[in-house]
Amino acid sequence: MGSALIGDLQRRLDEVADPATKAWFENYLKQAISYRGVRTAAVAGIVAAWRSAHELHRLSNRDQLGLAAALIRQDHAEDKFAGTLYIQKYLLRRVDAEAILTTAEDLFARGAFFDWSTSDWFSVRVLGPLIKRHGSRAAERIAGWRGTTDLWQRRSSIVPFRAVVRQEAYHALIEGTIATLVKERERFIQTGIGWVISDLSKAHPTRAAALVERHFDDLSAEVIRRHTRHLPEHGDYKARRSAKATLSRQRGAN
CATH class of the missing domain: 1.25.10.90 (Leucine-rich Repeat Variant)
Structure with missing residues (x-):
């Protein structure tokens, strides 16, 4: 059938x-x-x-x-x-959230998501609303995906939190998830972090700026350029990133 x-x-x-x-x-x-x-x-x-x-x-x-x-x-x-x-x-x-999250984990395990557009659709349309509806129980399980082997599941451990960045109750979990993921150089992990920082900067700019400062050396140039533009320090961030890139090139030349 x-x-x-x-x-x-x-x-x-x-x-x-x-x-x-x-x-x-x-x-x-x-x-x-x-x-x-x-x-x-x-x-x-x-x-x-x-x-x-x-x-x-x-x-x-x-x-x-x-x-x-x-x-x-x-x-x-x-x-x-x-x-x-x-x-x-x-x-x-x-x-119930348990059934949907178990289904989601099975989909990731089967490789059902293999591009950013469909995985982000699932994050925005299903996982984010699931966090809003079921609270910390769903949020903690989703954040736990940050340690999985599948790229798109790791991206989906942070992107759904765009739905709740205004709520301070989730900030510690967001910060912990970013702290784990930010060491990765993979672009789609970095931009997943970037979207959350961007949304956070509109509602809680001081908190977002603290996150950027804490992880500045690990955030990609793309994240600094595109996802910090709502922060007053955006110009300074770009200048610092440019100076860092110049210094790195000079060291490489030597």
Whole structure:
């Protein structure tokens, strides 16, 4: 039954797929993932119509979650978006955090996420709202992913906290997660940290500035350039980073 349902959704997506949209997305993502060529708003509408046509609300929550996970395991970005949207719209308020997080961990273990766009969608649409809804229990489990081997799961240990940066109760956990991750030179770990610092700087600039100072030597030039611009010290940070890069080049030349 599951494969037939997924096949029907894929046919619905293909019916409205646009080659130009496919080419644009794949070029933007540098061919990291294949697209069918369906815009996000259209995917949401197709998922709603598909759910209604097959009366999927009659399935148990467990079966619906399994179906959404099966969509996320598909190869195309829109299929992954469809599964993510399904969890966000129809299951977040009905399924306990334990079941969703166990499903998420299984998806990472299976390599279902292999690019930043789909993993960030899952972080923003599912994991962030899960933290807001279930609090520290969900937050601590997600933050615990910072020590996993999968790149996208490690990125997802910090990106969902964008949803709660305004709440001081999460700041210690955010800071601890960043302290673990920031030693990595991997760009997608650094930019994941950067987005949280950027959001934090709008609500708690003093706290964000302290984080930047604490980890300045480990933050990438891209993070300093793009993600500290809301802080008053942004110009100083860029100058210091430029001076550091110049000194490093001079030492290398010698």
